[in-house]
Amino acid sequence: PKTIFIQNRSKDELYTLANTFNRMISRLQENINRQKQFASDASHELKTPITVIGSYADLLLRRGVNNVKHSRDAIEAIHQEAMRMQKMTETLLDLASSENETSIDVGKVNLTQVCENLVMQLQSVYKREILLHKENKPVIVEADELKMKQVIIIVLDNASKYSKSKIEVTVGEDEGDAFIRVKDSGVGIPEEDLDNIFERFYRVDKARSRETGGTGLGLSIAKTIMKLHRGDIFIQSKEGKGTEVELRIPVLFKKTEGA
Numbered sequence: 119p120k121t122i123f124i125q126n127r128s129k130d131e132l133y134t135l136a137n138t139f140n141r142m143i144s145r146l147q148e149n150i151n152r153q154k155q156f157a158s159d160a161s162h163e164l165k166t167p168i169t170v171i172g173s174y175a176d177l178l179l180r181r182g183v184n185n186v187k188h189s190r191d192a193i194e195a196i197h198q199e200a201m202r203m204q205k206m207t208e209t210l211l212d213l214a215s216s217e218n219e220t221s222i223d224v225g226k227v228n229l230t231q232v233c234e235n236l237v238m239q240l241q242s243v244y245k246r247e248i249l250l251h252k253e254n255k256p257v258i259v260e261a262d263e264l265k266m267k268q269v270i271i272i273v274l275d276n277a278s279k280y281s282k283s284k285i286e287v288t289v290g291e292d293e294g295d296a297f298i299r300v301k302d303s304g305v306g307i308p309e310e311d312l313d314n315i316f317e318r319f320y321r322v323d324k325a326r327s328r329e330t331g332g333t334g335l336g337l338s339i340a341k342t343i344m345k346l347h348r349g350d351i352f353i354q355s356k357e358g359k360g361t362e363v364e365l366r367i368p369v370l371f372k373k374t375e376g377a
């Protein structure tokens with residue numbers, strides 16, 4: 119009976135091993151596919167501004183620069199697309215570096231203070247009101263301050279790009295988590311797009327996002343950074359009514375879990 123037991127066990131083990139191996143292979147394949155998709159999306163995104171720049175430059179060359187208005191329009195368009203490309207390459211580098219990172223530089227961070235400072239600074243950049251709701255007791259967490267600031271800026275930038283009225287920020291703590299909520303009453307996101315919003319390069323309205331200088335990479339970077347904190351980002355939205363983004367991280371950073 120002992121031999122049978124061992125035989126059985128090793129069969130089980132072989133089975134488990136084969137299963138694990140298969141799972142690893144399919145995960146690798148998924149990663150390879152994702153990388154391929156990324157390369158093709160990235161080159162597509164960069165090609166568009168290059169085409170625009172090329173055709174306006176061509177127009178200027180063929181028509182000459184005699185018509186001042188036309189020349190100005192063309193140069194403006196070239197300038198705008200060049201800026202967009204610059205922003206996109208910077209953001210892509212940012213994304214690559216945040217995705218390659220497996221650890222973050224964790225220290226004590228006063229999230230309430232961080233929100234207060236960012237709200238003050240960005241109010242004057244956006245030239246509009248941002249309301250901050252906070253408790254008397256500051257929310258102190260273990261986090262990477264620079265990275266958390268980056269995420270909050272991404273979310274506030276979106277609120278400002280996709281809405282016209284006031285923006286509300288709430289910072290607080292519940293059940294061992296710290297949260298920051300950013301609410302706007304802007305254009306909102308259609309329900310069918312909500313699942314894709316964290317995909318790289320995904321934009322609900324490509325034309326509108328292009329006008330607002332969007333790259334479709336912001337939320338993807340935000341998600342990566344929140345996951346590095348063992349936290350997450352959630353979005354609730356109603357088309358035409360507005361959007362609320364919630365950033366959540368454990369107050370205490372758990373070192374042992376995950377990568």
Ligand code: ADP
Nearest residue numbers: 276277280306321322332333334335336337361
């Ligand atoms: P982008 O650079 O285009 O803003 P993001 O990854 O930050 O890229 O966001 C992806 C898309 O999600 C945006 O293009 C926009 O369609 C939608 N979105 C994000 N935040 C908001 C918001 N607050 N209100 C409405 N739509 C939003």
